[in-house]
Amino acid sequence: MFKINRKTIVIASMVLLLLVTGFLNWRYTQAKAEENLQNNNNVTENPDDGVTTSSTFSDYRLERERTRTQEITYIDSIISNTNTDQETLAEAQLMKLELTDTMEKEMLLEGLLKAKGFEDVFVTLGDESINVVVKDAELNQSEVAQILELVQRVTSASAQNVKIIPTT
Numbered sequence: 001m002f003k004i005n006r007k008t009i010v011i012a013s014m015v016l017l018l019l020v021t022g023f024l025n026w027r028y029t030q031a032k033a034e035e036n037l038q039n040n041n042n043v044t045e046n047p048d049d050g051v052t053t054s055s056t057f058s059d060y061r062l063e064r065e066r067t068r069t070q071e072i073t074y075i076d077s078i079i080s081n082t083n084t085d086q087e088t089l090a091e092a093q094l095m096k097l098e099l100t101d102t103m104e105k106e107m108l109l110e111g112l113l114k115a116k117g118f119e120d121v122f123v124t125l126g127d128e129s130i131n132v133v134v135k136d137a138e139l140n141q142s143e144v145a146q147i148l149e150l151v152q153r154v155t156s157a158s159a160q161n162v163k164i165i166p167t168t
Contacts, residue, residue, distance in 0.1 A: 007083050007085070008085060008088075010083075011078065011081070011083070011084055011085065011088045012088070014074070014077075014078055015078065015088060015091065015092065017074075018071065018074040018075065018078070021070070021071075021074070022067070022071050025067045025070070026067070026126075029060070029063050029064065029067060030124075056167070057120045057121075057122055057133075057135060060122050060133075061122060064122075064124075068099065068103060071099060072096065072099065072100075075092050075095055075096045075099070076096070078092040079092050079093060079096070102125045105123075105125055105154055105155055106122075106123045106124065106125055108154055109121075109123045109132070109150060109151060109154050109155075110122060110123050112150050112154070113132070113134070113147060113150060116146060116150070118134050118135070118136065118143075118147075119135045119136065120134075120135035121133065121134050121135065123151075125155065128161060129161050129162070129163060130151055130155060130157050130161060130162045130163070131163050131165065132147055132151060132162065132163070132164045132165065133165045133167055134147065134164065134165065134166050134167070135167060135168070136166045136167075136168075137166065137168050138166060139164065139166045144164055147164050148162055148164065
C-alpha cells in the first residue's frame with residue numbers, strides 16, 4: 001500500500017502552488033498585454049527632446065522577466081531542499097529545463113525577428129499557441145510569411161498555432 005507522509009504532501013503542495021502562481025501570473029500578464037495592445041495609449045512623449053516611445057514592449061519584457069525569475073526561484077527551492085523525494089526532484093528539474101528552453105526560444109525568436117528588420121517584437125510560447133506581437137501598423141503577406149517561417153523553424157509549431165499581432 002502506498003503511504004503518503006507529511007514531507008510528500010508538503011512538497012506536492014509547494015509544486016501545486018508554484019504551478020498555480022505561474023498560471024495566474026501568466027493569465028494576468030496576457031490580459032495586461034492584450035489591454036495595452038487594445039488601448040494603444042502607451043505612447044509617451046518626452047517634452048525635452050520630442051522623441052515618442054512605446055513602453056508596451058519594454059513593460060511586457062520586464063514583467064515576463066520578473067515572473068520567470070519567481071518561477072525559477074520556486075523550482076530551485078524545491079530542487080535544493082534536502083527533504084525533496086526523488087520523484088518530485090525529477091519533476092522540478094524537468095520543469096526548470098522546460099522553462100529555460102521556452103525562455104531561450106522566445107529570446108532567440110525576438111532577436112532573429114529584430115535582425116530581419118522588425119522594429120520591436122515580443123514572443124510568448126505557450127503549451128498550445130505562440131503569440132508574436134510586432135511593432136508595425138500593418139504587415140504585408142511577405143512579412144507574415146517571414147515571421148511564420150522563423151517561428152516554425154525554431155519551435156516546430158504548426159501554422160494554426162501561431163498568432164501574429166501587428167501593433168503600433
